Amino acid sequence: MNDRFTTPWAELALSRFPRDPRDRLRAWDASDDYLLRHLAALTPPPAGAVVVVGDRWGALTTALAARAAGTGADGPVVQITESFLTREATRANLAANGLAPDAATLLTTRDAPPERIDVLLVRVPKSLALLEDQLHRLAPALHEDSVVIGTGMVKEIHTSTLALFERIVGPTRTSLAERKARLILATPAAPAGRGTNPWPLRYDLPGDAALVAGRPVVNHAGVFCADRLDVGTRFFLQHLPTGPGLGRVVDLGCGNGVVGTAVALADPDAEVLFTDESFQAVASAEETCRANGLDGRDGRDGRDGRDGRDGRTVFRVGDGLDGVPSGSADLVLSNPPFHSHQATTDAVARRMFKDARRVLRPGGELWIVGNRHLGYHVKLRRIFGNAELVASDPKFVVLRAVRRG
Structure with missing residues (x-):
């Protein structure tokens, strides 16, 4: 508008x-x-x-x-x-x-x-x-x-x-x-009780975090559920596809990078792209990877053109998958947001699903976790022509959609 x-x-x-x-x-x-x-x-x-x-x-x-x-x-x-x-x-x-x-x-x-x-x-x-x-x-x-x-x-x-x-x-x-x-x-007054900045926050993941149980995670301020592992991601971690042979993987809307880190640790040959529109999130994902012994390359923003160390993990800030080549991914993983600032909307998720279909090769798969009531299976069927229920509990579903043809 x-x-x-x-x-x-x-x-x-x-x-x-x-x-x-x-x-x-x-x-x-x-x-x-x-x-x-x-x-x-x-x-x-x-x-x-x-x-x-x-x-x-x-x-x-x-x-x-x-x-x-x-x-x-x-x-x-x-x-x-x-x-x-x-x-x-x-x-x-x-x-x-x-x-x-x-x-x-x-x-x-x-x-x-x-x-x-x-x-x-x-x-x-x-x-x-x-x-x-x-x-x-x-x-x-x-x-x-x-x-x-x-x-x-x-x-x-x-x-x-x-x-x-x-x-x-x-x-x-x-x-x-x-x-x-x-x-x-x-009114600025340099208060004596200002204290020090507590961010970023570092902690070890809980024992039910599946592939990354007990592993360190780094969260910069503003990242979703920065002080704990959110229940949706926890459920997703328990049902992720695991290697070997995952190929090129995208952690779309990566947040602190826990999902992509789990995949990179499970499959030593996987190449993982961490992408988010939040600079705080991508910084968190990069530091989470480093804390877990994974090196990487910094492709944060095509406008900035900054590159760091070579490796099989890449970090990028951008608008969804804009700029990621079509047909370049084997697997896209996502826990889509359903808020844009204070507004509740499915527009972000719909764009993410369309982006995922474009960057997946034929036969490539999108795996997502979401609240049951959001009806993501309907949106996936409209975009991909298919959607399979992988796992569910009273609150969440894990869905899989395959790029056909």
Whole structure:
């Protein structure tokens, strides 16, 4: 959906990424609007380096780049995101609104943060752990005159959210709610109780994790179920296809990489591609592999072109399997998400299934785990023409679909 977002500095045409004319969800919401109106009303207008964290589709970054272009603001606009899709949405939205590619600097959560931040704007993420990690990383760059504003819908801001701002940034208060959105206003004060950043988290997998029982796992903040093995993956691990002869395997939406690691350990000849749209997830998968004695090659992002050590495990951040050659995989494994930010949707899973069919060779297989109620067998039959139940329990199913012809 291409939507018109009226900001204090410009009217913007914004869309999500990848753009889908059937998608009726906006690329911005009331909390983005509330933050920008509040920022524009501050006297004197805040100046200097502006850092935007958690911007979901680039609405905040694009608006602030338009502000800088219109007012001649002297500081850079920097976006920090853990999402490949957010970064690409921002690039597309900057271009759609006539703004230069360098109107904003786009960093990931794996990049070194700026050394000085004069204005910090935080779109509160769904993951409290990711908020904790990012505040720890950015707080040293704040100074006593920095402006710190968080924003989110009322349902997204909890007592624990405010406690993190209070502990890591400084004294914190909230605004009145407007259109079910609220602001978080924090004053940098270098609290004595800030503590150290607890992320990434490392632990050993439980005894019922099948092929990887007792093995180490590394989780960066924001990865799904970062502090424990989620029950769906646990069930999937107990029913994975095992070697030898698995060939070229893709761990699609790899998260912390436990599933792909299990396959790589089970079949020493398998080549495993770990891919996710989250920079935090792919970093977790790479470190999980290293912790288990698996080397790898870093193909995180075709735009960056970064390559590391040669090996039979490859790590890639991207939009699904976009850019992966057709017919290049023998096996795709996935635990598909059914949320896109706060929205419940099967659109992500459908795209993953279509991507998997394209990259599988004839006779290649897609194996997935999902909640029973999601009806993935119906979607697989539409896309593959077949779907077989491999295993089930009261909550989950493991399904297998074969690329025919």
